[in-house]
Amino acid sequence: MVPYVAIVLAAGQGKRMKAGKNKQFIELDGKPLIIHTLSRFLDDEWCTNIRLVIQPFDLEEIEALLRTYQIRERIELVHGGEERQHSSYLGLKSLQAESDQVVMIHDGARPFVRQKYLHELAKKAKDTGAALLAVRVTDTIKQRNNQQLQTLNRETLWAAQTPQAFTYNKIMEAHERAKDEEFLGTDDISLLERMSHPIDIVEGSIENMKLTTPDDILRAKWLLQEWREEE
Numbered sequence: 001m002v003p004y005v006a007i008v009l010a011a012g013q014g015k016r017m018k019a020g021k022n023k024q025f026i027e028l029d030g031k032p033l034i035i036h037t038l039s040r041f042l043d044d045e046w047c048t049n050i051r052l053v054i055q056p057f058d059l060e061e062i063e064a065l066l067r068t069y070q071i072r073e074r075i076e077l078v079h080g081g082e083e084r085q086h087s088s089y090l091g092l093k094s095l096q097a098e099s100d101q102v103v104m105i106h107d108g109a110r111p112f113v114r115q116k117y118l119h120e121l122a123k124k125a126k127d128t129g130a131a132l133l134a135v136r137v138t139d140t141i142k143q144r145n146n147q148q149l150q151t152l153n154r155e156t157l158w159a160a161q162t163p164q165a166f167t168y169n170k171i172m173e174a175h176e177r178a179k180d181e182e183f184l185g186t187d188d189i190s191l192l193e194r195m196s197h198p199i200d201i202v203e204g205s206i207e208n209m210k211l212t213t214p215d216d217i218l219r220a221k222w223l224l225q226e227w228r229e230e231e
């Protein structure tokens, strides 16, 4: 097993969720979404440190929640940035990590990641420097350019999830380069892709969904019930 540090991103605004507040505070089964997500890492003995990235205006509410769930002392808070990538970078910069320390960057909005994937990602990241959790695409994907439509080869397509795991020096280098070159990606792995860095894929599960739109809440509630029945 490989120990790792987790950076949990919760500094978005949840605009697509249309909840009128940061979606991290939405309650699922009586517990805020962000608490469900943090529990995945708090319950894992191989996770040595958690940085939770938040916006300054959410600080008071987050502090109160962490105290309520008695996990305040186990989590360090970091202020996030305007875009997801800025929040990841600020989370990374807050660490004084060894160069080969494994770091996992995870969306606060993905509460259903299982421990076996965390362990697999940590091991692969230690070996290769970068590992992506992803699922095979099951739909037929079309690409439209102007009026022209084409079907992409599904065998080559993967839907990216988080956590995405790295050694500290590799992901820092990728973020610094992206910053210098003003590249903005929608995930962290894409910053290493553009350096042609080798990346391992860990095949995950569709249950590790991201809560993005209101429709996702129903699915998340149903999944939580399934998880409860498994316990």
Ligand SMILES: Nc1ccn([C@@H]2O[C@H](COP(=O)(O)OP(=O)(O)OP(=O)(O)O)[C@@H](O)[C@H]2O)c(=O)n1
Pocket (backbone or CB within 6 Å): 009, 010, 011, 012, 013, 014, 015, 016, 017, 023, 053, 080, 081, 082, 083, 084, 085, 087, 088, 107, 108, 109, 110, 210, 211, 212
């Ligand atoms: N500036 C940002 C933007 C996003 N995130 C985090 O990145 C994760 C994935 O992003 P997404 O689902 O897009 O969340 P939001 O940005 O909150 O949603 P939206 O794009 O609908 O506003 C979320 O946990 C979100 O809190 C972040 O930490 N900092």
Ligand SMILES: C[C@](O)(CO)[C@H](O)COP(=O)(O)O
Pocket (backbone or CB within 6 Å): 084, 107, 159, 160, 161, 162, 186, 187, 188, 210, 212
């Ligand atoms: C990182 C991510 O969750 C992988 O699927 C995704 O790219 C985040 O994108 P979003 O635009 O913030 O939803």
